[in-house]
Amino acid sequence: MSGAMVKIGVYGALLVCVRLLPSGPPWWGVLILVLGGVSAVYGILQASVASDLKVLLAYSTTENMGLVFLGLGASVLLRGYHATAAADAALVAALLLMVSHAAFKTTLFLGAGAVAHATGELNLDRLGGLGKRMPWTAGAFGLASLSAASLPITSGFVAEWMLLQSLIHGARLDGEVVSVAASIAMPLAVAVLALTAGLALLTFVKAYGIAFLARPRSRKASIAREVPWVMRVPLALGALAVVGLGLVPGPLSAGIAAAVGPVIVPDVRTVGLAGVSFAGIDVVLDPGTLVILAALVLVPILVIVALGSRRHPTRVDPLPWAGGGSRLRPRMQYTATSYAEPLVRVFDDVLRPSRDVEVTHVGESRYLVEKVHVEQTVSDVIETRLYRPVLNAAQRFGVLARRAQDGSIHRYLGYSFAALLVVLIAVSL
């Protein structure tokens, strides 16, 4: 659903902006850009404070779709000001982001499903230590998380790089300023992109780290077992797709450019080891070469490590350091909620969390505490301040409109007749 269904909306927008009306006015681009930017930032903020794994992934989809619309808006805006090379690059970047999002989000949701299947839990605050019990799931989820956080060498990284390049080169054309609107919109778009990238990083470190590392935080997580091979195969395929798409951006972008259609022809080429290059804005990226470089740097390090471990073999100690005691319990670990707490503090004007602390004392004492109950809820502002009032207003209007439905067929026919008359009069004015 996340891989394909949410893209239908993007497909509709693309049909209008790219196929049907490619020479639309620039303010369309600004509108799409603003909507995309707001979705992206708010989506990833909500994802970073979410404790339920599927809610986190759903909000991350909101963020990615927001970025796709950001790219699309930038493309329409730049095309309106005739900066066609950067506009084409933005469009290809948006489409590449869609493709990579399909790959990694599918894998992530499959992983979440595997976790739910194995533990019956989706609340991150109750998971943990699944990396050792479910290595395949952990590996696939980890690779897909890398892509979601736009880290090399995955497809998410290439898509975000491309989007950033198109925005950077969009503000200027041949050394001249394209337009005032573009000069304001492009840096703001870069800021939005950068912020969402940073927050996505935190979100997915939280999701992967809390769920798969350290020790289980509940009984259900401690009895988890790896899922059957029928579920492992799609996970592996998804992870392969995520990494594979990231290593061949050149042919992929060329394919996307061909799909964009006869009206708009982006100038994208394959260079090096399946790297991508945009001749119009003069940028090039070859992830394959980066991999080779990293391998070259890695080899001496591994040699040193191997030599070192032969001289000093690792000793396993059952006692982790816990600040001077051995009372370490799994519940003492950081949870997802606590992991995101500094971020909530930074963004508390936007998120407006409500915190409830309930302290139960022992007997009549005011100093001896038996139990402390802390509850934090972060509500979705857009849902409470925008969707709900609009829906309520629509419902009220519906109730009002019901008064026009009194059962007389003549009246209903009269309504159609009146509507036809109004239309005819309006047309002839």
Add this chain to the structure above:
Amino acid sequence: MPVGAAVSLVLGTMPGAGAGTGTAARAVELTWTGIGAPILMAVLQLALFIFLAPLLIGVIRQVRARLEGRAGAGIWQPWRDVRKLLAKEPVHAADSSWMLSVGPIVLLVSSLLLCVLLPLVGTLALPLIPSDLFVIVSVMLIGVVALALVGLDGGTAFGGMGSSRHMTVAALVEPTLLLSIYALSIPAGSSTLSLIVQTRLQTPAVIISPVSLLAMVALAIAIMAETSRLPIDNPSTHLELTMLHEAMVLESLRSRPGLARARFLAQARRPARPARQPHRAVGRAHRLHRSGPPPRRLLGCRQGARPGHRAERRRGLPRQGAPVQRARAARGVLRPCPARRDRLLPGRLGASVFETTYPQLIGLCTGTLLLTSALMVWRHSMLASIRLLAVQGLALAALVAVIGVQKGELEVILVAVLVLLVKGLGLPWVLAHESKATTRTDEAPRLNPTASLLTVALLTILAYVVSSRVLARDTSISAHAAPIGLAMVLIGFLLLVTRRQARSQLIGFLVLDNGIATVAFLTSGGVPLVLELGISLDVLLVVMILYVFAGRMHNKFGNTDIDQLRKLHD
């Protein structure tokens, strides 16, 4: 002062810039600048910074010690620490996973990659991996993520706290880094760091500008945050409350070489960051690929064009002197197709007679249609309405036949026959047959006859006004008669709204349908047979349904007064 910036400023004019003087020197230089120089530069940078990183920390600590009145440990102490830690036995906790061993290695690789990619010593770029700003920041962030995961892997509150704070700082540092470098790259038009550095070195006067200064301040703050310096983090604190990165580093205490690596690469990142204080960038002229010429209009001929149309089109052409140009311009115009009526009607005499009487025939048919509609509003009796409907159907069929004969298309004549059969004969027969069993007259409708006829007049005027706006450019004869069709539609609606009996409403609906058909025939010059078949089927279906419906109503209520159905609401 950051070491890297100093070195970079001094050595920045090394290989990339100058051109060789002799031919031999030039040949050597070409191969040198191709592959050899970048690789050598990368290795040199790496070696230099691996050596310099702990030295930098040593210098900082020594300066601080002296300022605090202590003797200090000397600038080589960090190197001695590394040597000591590397010789220790690694200890892993029983619960830790592979992340504890792999994490520090990943962090080290990312830091060393940064040393290779950044233009620290020279500004030569590797051919396919530009030192592009996003690539650099992403490589750095891989290391950040690895460290955060190591912190979480320990499973202690301490590591989680460090990891959480570290990631929050990283989440806010990434946009700062990206934005400040972007700001500095705007004048350049390229985000490749080596280009930015190179051109700033060439034009150093541009360093002093508001954008530059603000960006450098932002970059300085980001560097302090990432390299755990005060006021964001205190690298030598022992208080948990004030730890950000130390907490994670202490988690890898359990793996001593890991700690060595972690300490080492934490130091390695410090010089790399200040070197990113860029200087200025140069703009590069990019050629804009202009889109191709607009596509040519497809040429062909238009069906159903009238002579009047052709005259109008020619009037719209620009007056051009040379006949060649006019001919070329004329070729862009859609010519009307040659008329096909010569094939159908024999003899030219018959054709000319028909031509002259054609407008009158059209007028006769449309007049009949309007008259029958108006009469239907006036007469209340069911039987009269049915007869008027039959006449209307006949007139419609005649209209279609006239149009078909004028155009000479067999298909249209077939449609005329179909209309005659269905609307002229079939439907009225069905209606008459089943209404014989019921009451003959309609009870008084809602509007009295005078008011209803006035309304008909008003609606006809409205139809003419609207048509004149919509069909302003179509000057053919049949288009003149199109308002009649619209008037019929409105009259049909009026009947629907004002009649009480179900069957009367059906008649109103049929008038509406006739009106739509009239407009269709008159404005388009003939509807395809298939379409007409479909529409007829639709109308037949409606009649059948209403027939059944009226029968049920009659059985239940004794008459078919629609006003009795008041329960049809929510």
